[in-house]
Amino acid sequence: MTNDIKVSIRDLYKIFGDDPEAALQHVLNGTSKPDLLKEHGHVLGLKDINIDIRAGEITVIMGLSGSGKSTLIRHLNRLIEPTAGEVSVDGDNVLDYDEKKLRELRRLTMSMVFQKFALLPHRTVLDNAGTMLNVRGVKKSKYLAEADKWLKRVGLEGYGGHYPHQLSGGMQQRVGIARALTSNSPIMLMDEAFSALDPLIRTDMQDLLLELQLELQKTIVFITHDLDEALKLADHLVILKDGYIVQQGEPQHILLNPNDPYIEDFVSDINRARVLRIRSIMTPLTGDIPANAHGEVDYDDTLESMIALSGGDTSHAYIVMRDKKPVGTLDMSNLVKALVPRLATEEGARKY
Amino acid sequence: MAYYDFAFDKLGLRDWCDADKTSDGPVSMADLLAQTGVEQEQSAFTIPFPSLDELHDACAAVGQSRDVTKGVENGFLAIKDVLRYVLDPLTQPLSWILESSISTFESTPWWLMLPILAVIVFLTSRSVRLVGFVMLSLMFLAFVDHYDHSMQTLAIIFVCATLCVLLGVPIGIAMSRSDRLQRMIIPVLDMLQTLPPFVYLIPLIFLFSITEPKLYGIAIILYAIVPVIRLTNLGIRLVDADVIEAANSFGMTNKQKLFGVQIPLALPNIMAGVNQTIMMSLAMVVIASLVSAPGLGVLVLRGIRNLELGVGLVAGFGVVLLAIILDRVTKAALDRVNAAQRH
Ligand SMILES: Nc1ncnc2c1ncn2[C@@H]1O[C@H](COP(=O)(O)OP(=O)(O)O)[C@@H](O)[C@H]1O
Numbered sequence: 258m259t260n261d262i263k264v265s266i267r268d269l270y271k272i273f274g275d276d277p278e279a280a281l282q283h284v285l286n287g288t289s290k291p292d293l294l295k296e297h298g299h300v301l302g303l304k305d306i307n308i309d310i311r312a313g314e315i316t317v318i319m320g321l322s323g324s325g326k327s328t329l330i331r332h333l334n335r336l337i338e339p340t341a342g343e344v345s346v347d348g349d350n351v352l353d354y355d356e357k358k359l360r361e362l363r364r365l366t367m368s369m370v371f372q373k374f375a376l377l378p379h380r381t382v383l384d385n386a387g388t389m390l391n392v393r394g395v396k397k398s399k400y401l402a403e404a405d406k407w408l409k410r411v412g413l414e415g416y417g418g419h420y421p422h423q424l425s426g427g428m429q430q431r432v433g434i435a436r437a438l439t440s441n442s443p444i445m446l447m448d449e450a451f452s453a454l455d456p457l458i459r460t461d462m463q464d465l466l467l468e469l470q471l472e473l474q475k476t477i478v479f480i481t482h483d484l485d486e487a488l489k490l491a492d493h494l495v496i497l498k499d500g501y502i503v504q505q506g507e508p509q510h511i512l513l514n515p516n517d518p519y520i521e522d523f524v525s526d527i528n529r530a531r532v533l534r535i536r537s538i539m540t541p542l543t544g545d546i547p548a549n550a551h552g553e554v555d556y557d558d559t560l561e562s563m564i565a566l567s568g569g570d571t572s573h574a575y576i577v578m579r580d581k582k583p584v585g586t587l588d589m590s591n592l593v594k595a596l597v598p599r600l601a602t603e604e605g606a607r608k609y
Numbered sequence: 610m611a612y613y614d615f616a617f618d619k620l621g622l623r624d625w626c627d628a629d630k631t632s633d634g635p636v637s638m639a640d641l642l643a644q645t646g647v648e649q650e651q652s653a654f655t656i657p658f659p660s661l662d663e664l665h666d667a668c669a670a671v672g673q674s675r676d677v678t679k680g681v682e683n684g685f686l687a688i689k690d691v692l693r694y695v696l697d698p699l700t701q702p703l704s705w706i707l708e709s710s711i712s713t714f715e716s717t718p719w720w721l722m723l724p725i726l727a728v729i730v731f732l733t734s735r736s737v738r739l740v741g742f743v744m745l746s747l748m749f750l751a752f753v754d755h756y757d758h759s760m761q762t763l764a765i766i767f768v769c770a771t772l773c774v775l776l777g778v779p780i781g782i783a784m785s786r787s788d789r790l791q792r793m794i795i796p797v798l799d800m801l802q803t804l805p806p807f808v809y810l811i812p813l814i815f816l817f818s819i820t821e822p823k824l825y826g827i828a829i830i831l832y833a834i835v836p837v838i839r840l841t842n843l844g845i846r847l848v849d850a851d852v853i854e855a856a857n858s859f860g861m862t863n864k865q866k867l868f869g870v871q872i873p874l875a876l877p878n879i880m881a882g883v884n885q886t887i888m889m890s891l892a893m894v895v896i897a898s899l900v901s902a903p904g905l906g907v908l909v910l911r912g913i914r915n916l917e918l919g920v921g922l923v924a925g926f927g928v929v930l931l932a933i934i935l936d937r938v939t940k941a942a943l944d945r946v947n948a949a950q951r952h
């Protein structure tokens with residue numbers, strides 16, 4: 258996790274209303290989102306956002322509806338102008354860009370996938386996939402070949418001549434992804450890209466995305482309101498609430514060390530055995546390999562697979578292997594402790 | 610003698626009223642009647658409204674209503690020359706286009722015209738049945754010797770509807786991009802749509818010579834351009850905001866957005882506007898026969914003027930046939946556009 262920072266967001270504020278500058282002063286003086294709306298008639302969209310988005314990683318921004326996720330991701334390509342703050346891409350402050358440079362950024366550096374697909378209904382699937390190259394002025398014969406290649410890659414071979422309305426939701430979003438991939442931009446912005454899909458199809462699409470990411474290593478900013486999806490995809494997880502960041506970091510770390518009742522409540526509902534990985538709770542190897550181990554488990558395995566291996570016997574202990582070398586040990590009793598959500602018994606956590 | 614005498618007397622304006630009462634200028638109809646008739650008894654039920662004519666009776670210095678109409682007329686006549694000087698050359702091409710279009714439609718022999726129309730109908734509608742219907746209708750009109758008049762009507766509609774689209778679509782696009790422009794144009798459209806068609810003709814008759822085709826050309830265009838402007842504006846404003854946002858995120862220029870996204874997605878609405886525009890052109894071209902527009906309207910008019918019932922009814926039926934043809938063909942084209950981009 259030592260990749261370069263591709264996009265960095267600094268001290269970003271966004272206030273919706275007639276006089277955001279004046280409202281910003283109130284926010285800086287500590288006025289909360291509900292108070293700002295009630296007393297000053299302005300909506301606090303984002304407050305004091307600082308995120309480093311690393312190249313080649315999937316950064317997931319998670320929060321409930323209305324928490325400002327869409328507002329945040331639209332600042333990256335300036336579909337929304339901030340009230341204060343800075344957004345830099347490859348070290349360049351995007352907010353200094355004039356119209357021409359901004360257009361170039363949108364055409365070459367970033368591509369976007371939308372919750373409602375936003376395909377052009379009057380163009381064929383193939384033309385839709387080639388939209389971004391078409392916008393750049395690439396010749397039709399060239400971009401259609403490229404679009405065809407990516408349609409195949411997302412599993413839509415043979416559908417190029419169809420129109421979007423002839424495809425199912427899942428297939429339409431595959432076109433949306435093919436469109437983003439055809440642009441060959443290093444950064445992909447995905448705003449609730451899978452939220453409109455059925456659960457099974459959603460899982461397929463998540464797998465597809467992970468598979469593509471393994472191969473392409475794009476910088477992906479992915480937005481979701483679904484914690485399972487966030488944990489499955491995220492290299493870096495940012496949790497948003499009422500426009501501010503509650504906690505951000507490695508997802509496993511957040512799961513084991515939630516710093517806010519809001520997050521504790523969020524994580525208390527998920528299947529921890531399936532999400533937590535052995536690497537997150539093992540004891541690093543200090544001396545010799547213990548002799549009483551019952552077997553070997555992989556560093557990146559989930560706890561669920563270790564439970565299955567032990568047959569549920571809590572007295573077992575295992576050696577953790579990484580690249581065929583032992584790197585730590587794990588007791589089943591520690592594993593069971595990790596399965597108990599922190600403070601899950603506390604009634605108060607439910608109130609959020 | 611007049612009812613409102615007392616008002617002027619009380620206000621002490623009698624002298625002013627009678628100051629230059631030299632001769633009894635032109636007399637109004639009511640005065641003539643009053644002179645011959647018996648003096649009516651006055652009661653609360655017969656109090657006349659203090660209209661200009663009524664006040665004039667009491668006080669000669671107050672003008673009559675006819676002076677108002679006279680004033681309007683004089684005012685219009687005063688600016689007429691200037692308007693004419695500007696508008697005449699500007700609109701002259703319209704006369705040329707109409708004349709040449711009518712003569713082209715007329716001089717094309719029927720055995721060439723019918724197949725051409727059949728091909729056009731097929732290309733826009735892709736329906737063999739509709740082609741059959743159109744051919745039968747036109748052949749019926751030709752059979753009862755209404756072919757020439759029908760072609761004249763079609764030629765005028767062809768020119769006027771095309772010009773409506775060429776002017777109306779850009780105006781609608783401009784309106785969709787500026788709320789201010791929209792606020793300015795909508796009252797004008799409302800006015801054009803509510804004015805009875807005959808009223809357009811009045812100032813136009815004074816502006817242009819009645820023998821010039823542009824006279825009825827302008828009347829038809831003013832009347833029929835409204836729906837295409839309205840629906841272009843509406844269609845573009847109704848384009849899905851998500852798709853527009855996507856277009857922005859791809860870095861499309863305004864031009865790419867307009868031609869690649871907004872117009873194609875607004876096309877169903879624009880086509881609906883074109884359909885209405887064509888139907889309204891047809892309605893107006895019949896009325897415009899009053900100002901020398903050739904075509905079926907002339908026969909309808911003859912039926913009315915000379916009480917030739919048969920001539921009027923057959924020509925009227927011809928108009929109905931043309932209306933059905935134009936409506937069906939444009940609706941079929943509209944359906945094809947709709948089918949191609951269902952969501
Ligand atoms: N154009 C706007 N004008 C006023 N308020 C807005 C606007 N856009 C978003 N908001 C407000 O900002 C907050 C965050 O919205 P959004 O970013 O869409 O949330 P999310 O995508 O997380 O559901 C909401 O309270 C919303 O009402």
Ligand SMILES: [Mg+2]
Pocket residue numbers: 326327328449
């Ligand atoms: Mg959203």
